[in-house]
Amino acid sequence: MRILIIDDNAAMRKVLAALFSTVGHDVVGALEDGQLLENSLRSLQPDLVCLDYNLPGRDGLTLLRIIQAMAPEIDVVFMTASAEAGLEERAADAGAAGFIRKPFSQQQIVAELKDIADARALARKASTAAPGGRMGRVRGTAVIADDTGSVRIVLKGLLEECGLQVVQAVTNGSEAVQAARNHKPRLLCLDINMPVMGGMDALPQILEASPETAVVMVTGCPDKQLVAEAATRGARGYILKPLRPAYVEGFVRKLLGD
Template structure:
């Protein structure tokens, strides 16, 4: 794969120590910290001037709530990924941020490994979207015409999976950021497939799977995980899962997994 330019990162946090630490972690061959702000007052002008690709945004700022800023950024600059920084263990914070379109979360106190993993997931998504866009649709002549609901608390993961499924002719009719919302969307729309991440706030994927399988057995559930754990697979299979997608996503592997599930619909 061709090497990409350094990814431009803007840090917004009122804690100087956090900004210094993040800058030290991120100024490397892959990332470039192009600016720092200690509040949200000049955020819009900074975005216009610096053109960041990723904004690391604290959820508690002195002048304006970080979630409000997240909402404004997503509305005005949908192409910019926003990674939320939080020291709160309140699950509602992550839930609300996911609902508003956060690409990921950096939880204080954070490690270098955690920060890099969160930002690499976002960068991987962008790379895979470019690959997917260049691929020839293998189902162009005989698309599946199936419908899907996807559930993942990461906007970047939902975005990539939606793109891959659309390329297959699968219509994503609903996106959920937690297991409870996924159950509600499946109950409402009764899709052919539901893709559920194992780790989600409010209700995890395994709990959502059990409810969906009981209430809507016709919906084929595909579980999403970054951990290829035999124990998790066994639990999910026993609860009714029909397939698995392993993170990080690659278009070819996702297509193969979903194809096996959809073959039973005889729509290819």
């Protein structure tokens, strides 16, 4: 992969660049802050950004949202030494494909990059494959509701690998209700945190519009109370961000009765 590193610690930038190069990745740039982010994305065209949280000027979450808006096809590994509560969940909801806490081992970050590369490769493969994925036949239709572009891209690929035809991808709960009404999909993946209308508010309206649809919540927060509330409202389970192919495929196949 072509990797751009953004970290204000020069020693960390050097260590990461050496590590990534050793395992076969191409480090196309290293920045000490996000000042040149937009120009760097255009000129360097990375596949992945390794992004620190605490940076001079704009912080990592702000930069992550900019990357999502400009180029959702770029994966982001979010890195931090911060113990700030809820940061991992916020990064996942903002579109981070991976999360690493400092200090980390070489094995940890190499494994994280492999998981991300595998998920993206599967998404690309599914986008060019015939309908039905590896199952060889279409198992029904699906709708994705998530305000993060990279999540929509990867989740679409994973669902289609499971034999589902993704008929629409929307960015808020209100659009999800309308999509359920129009398509009556077999499966609807519903992000919890979205603008206009969140997933928890949209859930009962979706089931009213399409009672046979299996609604699965998508979230970066594995809070047991939240999961229980979603189940009470009719959700059939949840998928945790960052998305991992083995987990998503296993969950969906079980839901489909395979």
